[in-house]
Amino acid sequence: MTAPNALSLLNPTDPPERQRDKLLAIAEALMRRVEQATDDNGAAYAQFQRAAMLEDQVRSRTRDLERALDLLHQSNARLAEANQETEAARRNLADAIETVQEGFALFGPDEVLVMCNSRFGMHMLDLRDHLKPGLTFDDYVERVSLSRYLALPEGETPEAWAIRRRKRHEDRHVIFNVRLIWDRWLQISEHRTANGGTVIIQTDVTDIIRLEREQRGRMLDDQARIIRATLDHIAQGVCIFDARQRLVGWNERLGDLLAIPLTRFRMGVGIATLLERLESEITFGDISGAMQLAEWARSGPGRAKLHFELKRGPLILQADAEEMPDGGFVISFTDITPERDALAQLSAVNETLEARVMERTLELADALADAERANASRARFVAAASHDLLQPLSAAKLFMGSIAAESLAPVAAEAVTKAQNALNQVEGILAALLDISKLESGRLAVNPVPVRLDRILDPLREEFAALAAAKGLQLTVLPSSAVVVSDPAYLRRILQNLIANAVRYTREGRVLVGARRAGGMIRLEVRDTGPGIAEEDQDAIFREFHRLDAPASASEGMGLGLAIVERACAALGHPLGLQSEVGRGSCFMVQLGLGDTLADTITAPNPVKPEPVLESGDRIAFLVENEPDLRHAMTLLLEKWGLSVLDAGSAEEAIALIEEIGILPDAFLVDQQLGEGMSGLEFLRVIRARYGMVPACLITAERSPALAAECDRDQVQRFLKPIDARALESWLAAQTVTTFVR
Known part of the structure; x- marks a missing residue:
């Protein structure tokens, strides 16, 4: 019979003292058995040896168990300390979270609530009993959506709100505001932790929202006052309608332009009230009438701008209707009567002036769209200003030329000379300005x-x-x-x-x-x-x-x-x-x-002025000039040269005078622009058609190549304003054809 394994008789969980007692009992039993048993094969001795070996093993195992027991005691002590530290840290964390002014909640990576503070559910009392560890995030969202303290947006169901809330939860960082009943607001902030959990912080922002609302209200009030002051100080009449076509704003100028008492304007009045007044006392110009304006107002968002004119008595009003971003619209009325009166007056100007104004207007319109053409427009303005100055400058030079310097006192003669020099300087500047205008306008x-x-x-x-x-x-x-x-x-x-x-x-x-x-x-x-x-x-x-x-x-x-x-x-x-x-x-x-050296070369014009060679005699010059000052100045100068002068202010008056006196002058001096009747060249063609090729010169400020070509074709001498008196005198000296008209 084999002795049982002593190790199997020991329970490893027993204390070492208990195991040692068992081993001693086993050893004693084995010893007794050895002493009592006898056999011829030495089995007893063998058992004794095994008992001795077993005792050694028991002692060795006992020492190992003692060492293990010591290590276990140390581990238990450290574990107890760690548990105490963990519990203390948990209590500290809970205390710290509890002292936070905001609501705090931590959901683990499995979307289950780990912990939260008491402020987390303080705004929704019907959730407080459910906010315990183990609550899933979906259940939390579901209960929030059904809370009676949540103020859902208009038209949104709890189910839709919950779906939208879970959609936001998918982002790593989320910040949004939630409105509660009693006009309270919570700001919700969600942040992902490193292990995939979620931290939710709830902050009461009611005071901030209300303060912002008050500031926005004050700002809107200030803006409303500014808008009111602006509307009251602009020249246009303005009325503002909301998206439901109700009057929400106007200014006093509107009543003045439409002749509507301000008592007729009240907040909330529909556009029909305004249109009734417009139908009865105002004539529509660009649109079919008030019906079209009403149809435009009812057409809703997406309206195109509407421009039309109104006429109330002598007043002409320009109306502009434009949609606003909120679906409302604003209508402004501008008094354009002065502009229309100006247009009516401009229509009475002669054809030449009208063509010139039309040209400038077109050039100015092009200049507004192109910076280079703006420079050209400025040059044309300089040319026009220079042209307008040529008339009085010509008169001034002629008046100065008519003064006999030799008959004046030295001081007066010196003054006349200085005045003539000043006029020559002005003439040079005007010539430069005209050159600039031609060069910049591209008409050179x-x-x-x-x-x-x-x-x-x-x-x-x-x-x-x-x-x-x-x-x-x-x-x-x-x-x-x-x-x-x-x-x-x-x-x-x-x-x-x-x-x-x-x-x-x-x-x-x-x-x-x-x-x-x-x-x-x-x-x-x-x-x-x-x-x-x-x-x-x-x-x-x-x-x-x-x-x-x-x-x-x-x-x-x-x-x-x-x-x-x-x-x-x-x-x-x-x-x-x-x-x-x-x-x-x-x-x-x-x-x-380089040019061709064999070609005929052209000599530049020589600026040398001809000496006056006009001889006195019974000679007649006929002056046709519609400007009285210039006509008077030229008459004085011609008479100083010893000529008899006939003058007329228009072509018709000149023709009638020639037929009346029956004398054909030695020379005609004719201004090109004679007013609304015939031009100077047209007058000379009539005269030559009746009386032949009489000597004639055209006096003009127009420097166009076309006019120069016409003068050359008609064999008419052309003098540009301001008139060169010495050149004119030299030309007159060569004209001697006085005869009687038959």
């Missing part, structure tokens, strides 16, 4: 032809020699027989302005003018030893009325010369260059193409 007609440079440079040398010598400058104009392609008149004007500019601003030294060959081109250069131009100012000097700090006086120029040079070069296609160094001088360069 250039005629590039082969031109010999010496025929332009030689007269300029003579013209500026005296002026340069008076300032102590050395003027050198190098001769050149080169032929270039350009417009001779504007090429001369370009060089004239460049040389005048160099002489004007150079204090000492020299001015050099010459031509250089550069490949297949000719480069004209005007060099001076003046003050020079800084690099940052080199673009500005080509602007109108811009002058750098220089000793030149206002009487020497208005800063238009270089502006004309730049624009004329651009119109002719001549590249313009500038090299300058401050303190050492400047060099302006104009590059021109």
Whole structure:
């Protein structure tokens, strides 16, 4: 019989003392058995040996158990300490969460409530008993949606609110406001934790919402007062309707324009009340009547802007109806009677003036859409202003020319001379302004032809020699027989302005003018030893009325010369260059193409004025001028020259006078614009059709190529305003055809 395994008789869970007692009892039993049993095969001894070995094993196991028991005691002690710390931390966390002013709840990664504080459910008392660990998030949302403390948005069911709330829960971070009953508000903030849980914080923002509402109300009140003040101070009558076509705002000007007492306007009054008044006393212009306006008002959101006119007695009103973002609309009424009266007056202007105004209006309309055309419009304005000044300037020059200087006292003669010089300066400025206007408006007609440079440079040398010598400058104009392609008149004007500019601003030294060959081109250069131009100012000097700090006086120029040079070069296609160094001088360069040296070249116009050669005698001049001042001034000047003068203010009056007296004058002096009747050229054609090719000149401020071509075709001498008295006297000296009309 095999001895049972001693280890199987021990219970590992027994204390070591109990296990030791069992082992001793087993050992004693085995010892007794060994002592009593005898067998021939030595079984007893073997059992003794096994007992001894078993005792050693028991002792070893007992020591292991003791050590394990010590470790277990230490582990239990540490576990107890950890449990105490965990419990303390839990209590601290719960206390800390409880002290938070906001409601706090923590849902685990499994969407189950882990913990929350008492403030989490304080705003919904019917949820407090259910807010316990183990509550799922879906149950929480369901109970919130059914709470009697939740104020659902208008038209939304609890089910729809719950679906929308769960949809927001899918985002990692969510912040939104929830409205409760009794006008209270909660701000809900959701944030995901690192392990996938959810923290929900509820903040009572009722006071903030109410404060914002009060501030918004005060702001709206302030805006309403500002809008009211604005409406009361604008010239238009304004009425405002809400989305249901009810009157919500108006100003006093509305009642004045529509002749409706303000007592008729009340908050909430429908548009029908306004339309009844409009139907009875106002005539509609651009629309079929009040019905169309009412239909537009009823058409609802998406209305197009509506513009129409009304007429109430002598008043003409422009009405504009426009929809507002909230579905309402506003109607404004503007008194446009003065504008319509002005249009009616403009319609009475003569055809020429009407065409000019139409042209300017079209140009101005184009200028509003294009910055470059705006510059052209400004240039046309300058041209018109210059043109309007030519009439009184012509009269002034003629009055001054009619004064016999030799018969005046020296002081008076000096004053007359200075006045004539001042008028000449004004004439020069106006000529520059007209050039600028032509160049900028694009109406400049250039005629590039082969031109010999010496025929332009030689007269300029003579013209500026005296002026340069008076300032102590050395003027050198190098001769050149080169032929270039350009417009001779504007090429001369370009060089004239460049040389005048160099002489004007150079204090000492020299001015050099010459031509250089550069490949297949000719480069004209005007060099001076003046003050020079800084690099940052080199673009500005080509602007109108811009002058750098220089000793030149206002009487020497208005800063238009270089502006004309730049624009004329651009119109002719001549590249313009500038090299300058401050303190050492400047060099302006104009590059021109070479012309055919075998072609006939055109001489630039020579500005030398003819000497008056009019001889006294019994000669008659007929003056037709509709401006009384200018007619009187020219009459004085012609009589000073010894002519008998017949004058008329219109073409019809002149024809009647000639038929009455039966005498054909030696020459006709006719203004082009004679008012509403015939023009000057039309009058001369009638006269020549009746009496043949009588000598005639046309006096005009119009510088158009078309008019010049008509004068050449009709063989009529043309004099531009302001009139050059010496040129006119020279022309009159050659006209001697006095005869009697048969």
